[in-house]
Amino acid sequence: xxxxxxxxxxxxxxxxxxxxxxxxxxxxxxxxxxxxxxxxxxxxxxxxxxxxxxxxxxxxxxxxxxxxxxxxxxxxxxxxxxxxxxxxxxxxxxxxxxxxxxxxxxxxxxxxxxxxxxxxxxxxxxxxxxxxxxxxxxxxxxxxxxxxxxxxxxxxxxxxxxxxxxxxxxxxxxxxxxxxxxxxxxxxxxxxxxxxxxxxxxxxxx
Amino acid sequence: xxxxxxxxxxxxxxxxxxxxxxxxxxxxxxxxxxxxxxxxxxxxxxxxxxxxxxxxxxxxxxxxxxxxxxxxxxxxxxxxxxxxxxxxxxxxxxxxxxxxxxxxxxxxxxxxxxxxxxxxxxxxxxxxxxxxx
Numbered sequence: 001x002x003x004x005x006x007x008x009x010x011x012x013x014x015x016x017x018x019x020x021x022x023x024x025x026x027x028x029x030x031x032x033x034x035x036x037x038x039x040x041x042x043x044x045x046x047x048x049x050x051x052x053x054x055x056x057x058x059x060x061x062x063x064x065x066x067x068x069x070x071x072x073x074x075x076x077x078x079x080x081x082x083x084x085x086x087x088x089x090x091x092x093x094x095x096x097x098x099x100x101x102x103x104x105x106x107x108x109x110x111x112x113x114x115x116x117x118x119x120x121x122x123x124x125x126x127x128x129x130x131x132x133x134x135x136x137x138x139x140x141x142x143x144x145x146x147x148x149x150x151x152x153x154x155x156x157x158x159x160x161x162x163x164x165x166x167x168x169x170x171x172x173x174x175x176x177x178x179x180x181x182x183x184x185x186x187x188x189x190x191x192x193x194x195x196x197x198x199x200x201x202x203x204x205x206x
Numbered sequence: 207x208x209x210x211x212x213x214x215x216x217x218x219x220x221x222x223x224x225x226x227x228x229x230x231x232x233x234x235x236x237x238x239x240x241x242x243x244x245x246x247x248x249x250x251x252x253x254x255x256x257x258x259x260x261x262x263x264x265x266x267x268x269x270x271x272x273x274x275x276x277x278x279x280x281x282x283x284x285x286x287x288x289x290x291x292x293x294x295x296x297x298x299x300x301x302x303x304x305x306x307x308x309x310x311x312x313x314x315x316x317x318x319x320x321x322x323x324x325x326x327x328x329x330x331x332x333x334x335x336x337x338x339x
Contacts, residue, residue, distance in 0.1 A: 003306070170305060187307070
């Protein structure tokens with residue numbers, strides 16, 4: 001039982017979707033992995049990514065090429081989800097909807113990183129237990145954001161900037177806004193996070 | 207201190223609605239259009255002069271007038287503003303700020319959340335502040 005209702009809720013999540021939204025290099029991946037280490041430390045974590053990079057930089061993580069290969073009870077982490085699942089793909093191809101339909105049976109938590117909800121497949125949020133966490137988004141991206149997420153994102157922007165001023169010793173990129181819990185939490189980053197983790201696709205061929 | 211704001215008019219309106227909750231003003235001022243708010247306060251001023259602001263009937267009718275004015279404001283607004291009006295009207299609790307990194311207090315324990323903002327003084331309460339949460 002921590003001071004944060006959002007972290008407590010994620011700790012109790014058996015299945016569901018975690019979405020980290022924010023402009024580039026605002027700390028989405030670091031906060032997502034840190035939240036998973038804080039709230040779901042015992043569950044096996046799988047990175048779902050067809051790109052070839054070294055998963056050894058993430059200690060204790062495993063890598064699969066397809067979402068269907070994620071086993072029961074695991075946490076599936078998809079970095080930059082519109083690279084792996086096309087944003088209009090669920091209308092053309094039933095794979096994503098079929099998989100999301102059974103994650104509740106398989107007790108899988110899907111953790112997703114994206115730069116804007118406008119180019120993310122909304123199938124991730126439809127009829128799922130979704131917890132969205134907002135990072136700072138630049139004003140140019142905010143204009144193109146979906147209206148249902150724009151309010152919360154605008155609030156997150158204002159609050160994150162204000163909290164960064166009020167708490168100068170905390171990194172601005174640690175603050176996350178959870179609109180579902182009306183809460184702004186600074187998540188401590190995992191000790192193994194380095195430059196290689198935040199730039200993991202630097203050497204990967206596309 | 208210099209503050210630079212770069213938004214468009216829609217985000218501006220959204221932020222103004224939200225920011226208005228940080229000021230110790232009753233929500234009737236933030237959400238009702240100005241002529242309606244003036245009429246409401248004129249009506250309330252009549253009963254305030256007789257010291258009847260706390261009377262249950264006055265409070266009942268004032269609440270009805272406020273709800274009707276709010277419903278008119280919400281119905282007249284375009285879609286996004288409508289959602290924001292309703293959200294601002296329904297959700298009065300402030301955003302809770304939690305620093306789990308523990309660096310603020312200098313200890314490993316999470317620092318306590320920021321103190322509650324000053325509760326708004328509504329004219330319906332007879333001029334006295336409502337009891338704290």
